[in-house]
Amino acid sequence: MTQRPGTRPGNHERVVELLRTRGPLTRADIARLLDVSRATVSNVVGALYQDGLIVENGSPGPGGPPKQGRPGTLLTLNPAAGAVVGIDFGHTHIRVIVADLAHTVLAEQLRPLDRDHDARDALRIAATLARDALAAAGVKQSMVLGVGAGLPGPVNTLTGTVGSSSIAPSWVGLRPAEELGALLGLPVIVDNVGNLGALAEVTWGAGQGAQVAVYVKLGTGIGAGFVLGGRLFRGSCGTAAEFGHMTVDPAGRICRCGNRGCLETYVSLPALLDQLRARHGTELTAVDLIRHALAGDRACVRVLTDAGHRLGTAIAVLGNLVNPDRVIIGGELAAAYELLLPPLRSALLRDALPFAGAQVTVCKGQLGDRAVALGSVVTVLHATARLADRARAVAAAAR
Template sequence: MSRKPGGSLRSLRRSNQEQVIALLIAQGPLHRAELARQAGVSRTTVSTIVSELLARGLVTESYEQPDGDLDGRAGNRLLVNPRAAVVAGMNHTFDGVWVHLSDLAAREIASSGTTLDPGTGPAERVEAGASILQRLLDSAGLERQQVIGVGVGVPGPIHRETGVVGVSLPGQPWSHVHAADELQQALGLPVVVENNTRLEGVAEARWGAGRGVANLLYFGLSSGIGSGLILDGRLYRGAVGAAGELGHVSVSVDGAPCPCGNRGCLVLRAGLPAVLAALRPSFGEETELEEMLARTAAGDRAGEKVFTDVGTVVGQVLANLCNLLNPERIVVGGELSRAGEVLLRPMRDAIRRHALSLVRDVDVVPAELGLGARVGALGGAALVLSETPDLAAALNRMSGITA
C-alpha cells in the first residue's frame, strides 16, 4: 500500500509531461504561461516539467521573434526538439527500395536507395532496406532506438487484419507475404506497412500538390493504377484495407478479361502497358515512352488522340468518385502524368460532363514530388508522424522517465 501514492504521483507526472509534449507537437513554440493555461496546471508545475524535459533533450528553447508576437516575450518559447527522435520511410517498388529519415519537424535528415532486379525475393528486399536504414542512421550519428517507427510501402493491397499482401498484378514479389512481420523482425522497430501508391498520396498531401487539402484523391497512372484517399485529413483504407484499387474499376462489362478476374478494368485501357500498345502503331515498336511524350508535347496528333482517349475514360471514372466522395482536389501521378495537359485537359472535361454540378469543379492537378521510390518513402515517414497512436507518450518512453 505504501507504494501506491508514489506510483500515482509518477503516473500523474508522466501524464502532465505527455500533455505538455502533445501541446508543443500540435501547436509549435509556446511560452510557459501559455502552456500552463492550456494544460490546466500551475506555472510552477509547468516549470518543473519543462526543466526535466529540457534536461532530457525532449524540449528546447527558441529565442526567435515570431511574426505578430507583440507581448514582449520573444525568448523562452518552448518547442519539441526535432532531433529528439526520428521517423523512417521505406518504399519497395518492383525494381528497387528507397529509405528516408525525417526529424520530428518532418525535415529530411538523410535519404538513399538502390535498384534491385525485379525477380528479387522478399527476404533479399527486406535485407536491402534494412542495410540502407542502418547506413543512414550511422551517417547521421543516430541510434536505432531513436527511431519511433518505419512506414513501409509495398506494391499490392494489404489485408488490414492479417497483414498479408494481396495480388493486384501478376509477378508481385510481396504477394501472400506477411510483410509487417517480416520487416518488424528484421528491423527490430515498430513498422506500419501500406500500399506504396497510397504512401505517394500521403507524401503529396503533406509536402506536394495536396498541401492544405483535407479531402484529397491521389492516383498514379503507371503499370497499375492505384490511388490514395485522404478523407478529413486521414488516410482511408476501407474495411479490410483494399480501398483505392482504382485500376480494377470496370469501364466495360463486356471488355477484355483482366488478371484480377474482372472484365474491362480501367488498367486495361489506361495502364502504362495499354497506353504504350496504343501509341506504338504510330510511333514504332522500338520507341520509348520518353520520346513518345516529347513528340506528343510537340503536337503529334496521333499521340494527342491516345492521351485524349485515356484522359476521357479516366475522367469518367473520376466523375463517379467525385459524386461519391466529393474530393476538393485530385492529384495525378505516375509515369503517364508527365504527358501534362494533353492528358489532364480531357480528364477535367470528362469530370465536368459526367459529375454532378455541385462537385464537377474539383481541382485536377499533376503531382509535384516526381516519380520513383523516394516519393513513397517520404509518405512512409509522414504516415508515422501522423498515425503513431500517441506520439507524445512514445517520445516520453524513448527518452526514459526519471524516478
C-alpha cells in the same frame, strides 16, 4: 513532463500530436487547429519547450522561450527526440528516407531493383539501405520511432498480407511488416503506395489545406488514396481506393486482378505503351511517350488524350461518391499532366454532379518520385497509438 497551472495534460498531448503529424506550425496555427485560446497555447508551448520536447525554428533556444513567442515563429518537435524511416518498394527501385520528428529529411538512399525480383531479397536490400541511411544521418537505431514501407499492391490491414498485385509474384501472401521488422529489429507499418502518396502530398505537397483529398497515382499500376479531414481512409481491411480496378467496360480486356475491363487496362503506363506498338514498336518508354507527345506526335497525343478522358470519367465517379475538394495527380505519368488535364477536366465536369465537379481542384503532385517514401515517414508519424510503447522507449533513450 512539467505541469503548469492552467494547462491540462490533454492539451500537451494534442500539441505534440499536431506537431508530429503536421510539422512546423506557429502558435496561431496551433490555437486555430485545436480550437483553444492563444493563452492556452502559450502555456502549453512554454511547458513543452522547458521539457525540451519542442524547439523554435528548428533549433533549441538557450534558457527558455520568449514569454509569448513571436506570432510568426515556427515550432517543431525537437529534432533530437527521434527519427523515422520511410521505404518505397517500387517495381524497379527501392528508395529509403530518414527524417526527424521536425519533418526534416536527414538522409536518402536509392537502389534499382529487377522487375522480377524476389521479395525476400528486396526486404534484405531495404534493410541494408535503411541501416546505411541511418548511419549517414547519424541516427542510432534506439532513436528510431518506426519504419513505414509502401508496396504497389493491396495490403490487408487485418492479416498484414499482400494481395494479388502487379508487384513481383513472390510478394503475394507475404507478411512484409513482420519480415522487415525482424530484419531491422524495429516496428514496421506497411501500406499501399496510393495511400502513402496521398498522405505525403497532404502533409508536404499539393494536398496541403485540402478537406477531402484524392490522390491518383498513374504509373505501372493505377493507385489512389483518400485523405478525409487529414486522416487516411483505408476502409475495413485496407483496400479502399483501389481505383485502378474500377470496372469501366464489362466487355473489356482481362486485368491482372482477374476481372475484365478495369480502368488500369486502359490508362496504366503498360496499357498506353501497348496501344502505341503499331506506330512506335516495343522499345518505347514512358519518357519517350511523353517526349513524343509534347513534340506533337499524333498517336502519343491521342493515347494521352483518350487516357485523360477515361480518367476524368472515373474521377467524376469519385467526385460524386466522396466529394473531394482536391484531386492530386501523381506517379510517373504525372509528367504528362499538361496533356492529360484538358480532357480529364472536360470529362470530369461533364460526368460529375455540377456541385461535385465545380468544387474540385485538379492539380499535379509536388513530391514526384519521392512521394511514397515520404508518405511512409508520415504514416509512422500518424501511428501514435500503435507505436506508443516504442515512443516511450525512444523518449527514454533521448534523455
